[in-house]
Every structure is written in structure tokens, then in C-alpha cells.
Amino acid sequence: MPAPLDPADPPVPDPELTGPELAGPELAGPELAGPEAAALAAFRAARWPTPAVTVDLCVFTVLDADLKLLRVLRDQPPFAGAPALPGGFLRVGDGIDDRGEDLDAAAARVLAEKTGLPDGACHLAQLQAFGAPQRDPRMRVITLAFWAVVPPELAPLVAARGGAAWQSLAVQRPPLAFDHEQILAVALRRLRAEAEAPGVVGRLVPAAFSAPELRAALEAVTGQAIDRGNFHRRFERMLEAGAVEEAPGKRITGRRPAKVYRFTGG
Amino acid sequence: MPAPLDPADPPVPDPELTGPELAGPELAGPELAGPEAAALAAFRAARWPTPAVTVDLCVFTVLDADLKLLRVLRDQPPFAGAPALPGGFLRVGDGIDDRGEDLDAAAARVLAEKTGLPDGACHLAQLQAFGAPQRDPRMRVITLAFWAVVPPELAPLVAARGGAAWQSLAVQRPPLAFDHEQILAVALRRLRAEAEAPGVVGRLVPAAFSAPELRAALEAVTGQAIDRGNFHRRFERMLEAGAVEEAPGKRITGRRPAKVYRFTGG
DNA sequence: CCAAAAGTGTTAACAGTACACCCATGG
């Protein structure tokens, strides 16, 4: 079971994260009148035990026809030294007046923190929640898992930042900490299922790409070979549908050069 | 945005739900020694603001070739009197020694509470988390949405219990409270995508069913007509694959009786 | 010229669509 908790792991109470406790009665009242006010105050005064909520990211990219995952190395126990998914706490504010950030915004923020990439450059979508009671040995932590795809041209930029690095998924590797292997398995299924969806397939290759490059990227993602001829016809359909268009230039590979294309915004 | 909170809505602090606050330093230490103990204690002592976490269910059934949703009526503001998805709080225990229940277990428990149905009789799977900051006007609440399919033969049993009732999705209806319409939309997409998956299709019809009944159920779920002849061939493939088998008896409908089948456990 | 990779074509099998037809039953 995982909690990213990242570099500034547990014992560093970020002033932005720590605030007044959740729903203290003395914080109860914003501006509300009528019969609802009583119910509101009572609702907030009742203290349910609440779990810690984190966001974990499965960030993928395809480099050199090889599917890679962004991983950090934990510097705190538990699992100190082990690789893990990048993640962070969901910002909740005080829960009453300051409601904190949306789930998607939290994922985008963590992604930006770990990669330094501008928002919108990557595909980012929610996977599901993971919350087995013992998934974090320290306390009850529920994580909202997201998956993301970073365009190959941007991938080298993220490695420069501290901690994070690209790990090939095609080779033997040490297991991820917590239940992150389980999360990765679900994310991989989702990535494969949606590899050809608009918004995803466009991030598997550079902005300008050749048909063989796209085929190789899809092969890297799905893990199985794609017939060249059959793929070419699928690609021609994408051309006719207007999903891709020819781009200027040619791809020089040492042998016969290939035409280059780009995905159309629309 | 939603928080089910259900009959026993906010101001009734369930003794099973309320416990010591999360991660008080005085609760820090179970049995752990070595250098990890310090980090553990520090981690637990640091208090992050945590959101309330609930579980909301989109429970479907097909009755009389009509797709229906299980809904409750709220008896507390906000949205008093409005229909809503059944739901409840995730049990977390104290988060340290008592870790509470798994997410799937929470969903199964809420489903059992609202329907009285035995576990395993229904298909139940996680959808995703919904947590827009203002989805509940009272405070920050994150809900883990699940979707479920109840076999038609068991559906009449649930209406007997308090509050919950089946609402047809084919007719005009008042909107659900909070963001439950948004959750329902996602759940419907998922139901339609997985309607023919094993474990789902078997819950759309009674244990003994005729081919036309299954066709009608799928039509009710997807909302569009299915050709009889084409469906028959698909059904024959299911027969040959061993997914379904003939059952004794005939379906007497007033016209020509139809053969009855049942889904095979394997 | 040759190897390698890009690009093109051919074919069979299969699944989906649309529609026509027969058969069994209750009234």
C-alpha cells in the first residue's frame, strides 16, 4: 500500500498543508441563516474519523520505442530507498471556508511539482481510489490514483529535477513500494485500453512523427507486434478522418526516409 | 456535489463512527522499535487537514425491460426531500490501531444496509472518486463512487426497506441532489460499456431467462434496439462458448413459448 | 548490387447489419 509523501515526507509539516483541525465547532459558522444553519453547525460539529487522502500518479512516456514510468526514490521509512510512484497530499484547506483544491487540480499540481511540465502538455485522468486498510503501515491513507502520458519530447526535461527518473517497464526492476505495483497494473490496463483514444495517442509520439514511429510507440505500449500493412490502412483512415495531417520534412533514419505527420488540434 | 449521509444524516454521531481524533500524538505508538519508530511517531503526530470520505452507490436493475436506479429521499438539508444516491461514511476506525474497512467492503456494507441483499448476489465495482471542493455545501467531502447491478428477482426485496426505491431512468424525473447526476452519468457510461462483461450480463436477467428477455434487458441498458436475428447468433456463440446453458422449463408468454437458459458459474 | 526498412496490395475469415422467411402458439 502506498502513500507517496515524496521528498518532504512525513515529519515536515508544510505550513500550507497544516491548518486548523477539521470542523472544530468554533469554526462552524460562515454566513447562513434559517433552519439550515442549525443542521449545518451540527454537521460540522460532528467529528467523524477521517482518513488521510493522497494523490498518486502513474506517469508514462515512450522513449526509443520503450514504455517508461516516472518513479521517485523514497528517502524515509517505510520502504526507504525503494522506488515509488510520485504523489502528494490532497489540499483540503480547513474544509469549511477554504475548501482546498479539486481532485484533478491536485493531480495536475503534483505532476507539475515532480516534472516541471506546464499543465495541458500531458494527458491526465483519474484512475480510481486505492484504500486497503493496511496499505500504508503508518496509518490509514486513501490514495486517488491518476495516470498521465508525457510527450517524448518533454520527457527528458523531467529527469533533471530532483528524485524523479524514468524507469523502463520492459526490463526487470525492483518492485515499487506500498501497493504501487497494484496501482501500476490497473494503470497499465487503462493505458493499453485507451492508447488509441484522442488525447492519448497524440502524446505517445513527438509533435512531428512518422507512421513507423507511431506504430513502434503503440507496440511499446501494448507489448505486442502490429502488422505493418494493417497498421498502414488504419493510419490512412486516421488521415482521411482528419485526425492527422502531413507535416513538412522527412524522417532520416539511415534507410529509406519516412513521411512525417502531426496530429491535428481539432 | 454529494454526500449521501443517508437517513441518519449528519447530526447523529454513530458511536461506531466517532472515535479518538486522527493521529493524536498520545496514540502514536503500537509495537515498533528501531529508527523507524521515530519517523512513525512524527508522521502520525503531524496533522494534515483531512477531508470527510464517503461512499456513494449507483445501483441498477432491469425490471420489466426498464432500467432502474436505486434512490433514497433526503430528509435533511441540504437538498431535503430530493432524491439522491444511497451512500454512507467510510469507516476508518482510529486510523492507527483500528484501520477500519476496505473500500470495497465499505461499498458492500452500504449496499447491504440499503438493500438487505446478501453479499455476492450483486455485481459491485468501483467507479472513481468525486471531490469538487464545493460539491457538498457544508464542508469538504470526497466520495468514492461505486456501481452495482442487482438481479431482477432480488430487486423487489429492497423496496420494502425504508427510504430506498427504484426509479426508472427512461422517464422524466427530478434531478438528484449534490453532484449525483454527474456521478450517475459516469456510472451509466460504465454500465453500458460493461453490460456484456461476465458478471454483469448475468445480473441483468433472472437466473432462468429466455433469449428475448436478455435481449430486452440489453436494449433497456443501452437504450437502443438490437436486431433479433443478429442477437440470436451472438447468443448462440455464448452457448457454444459455454457461458450459458439450457435450463429446464419454458417461458409461457401467451404466444409461442421460449426456451429458458441460465448462466454457467464457470 | 544488396540489405533493410518504407510503403502497397491481396486474400480469407470473421463479425455486424438489414431484412426476408418459417414455425409454434393462443385466441
Next chain:
DNA sequence: CCATGGGTGTACTGTTAACACTTTTGG
């Protein structure tokens, strides 16, 4: 006997898989 609906067949179409062939390049 007849209307209704269960059950069956057929022709057309589009997609996929498998594989052979041609073209273009660098060495």
C-alpha cells in the same frame, strides 16, 4: 385461421489478420 412473436436463414458490408510484393534509400 390468423395475428403475434419466437426462431432461422441469407446476402451485403466493413474490419481484421496474415502474408506477399514493390520501392527507396545508405552503404
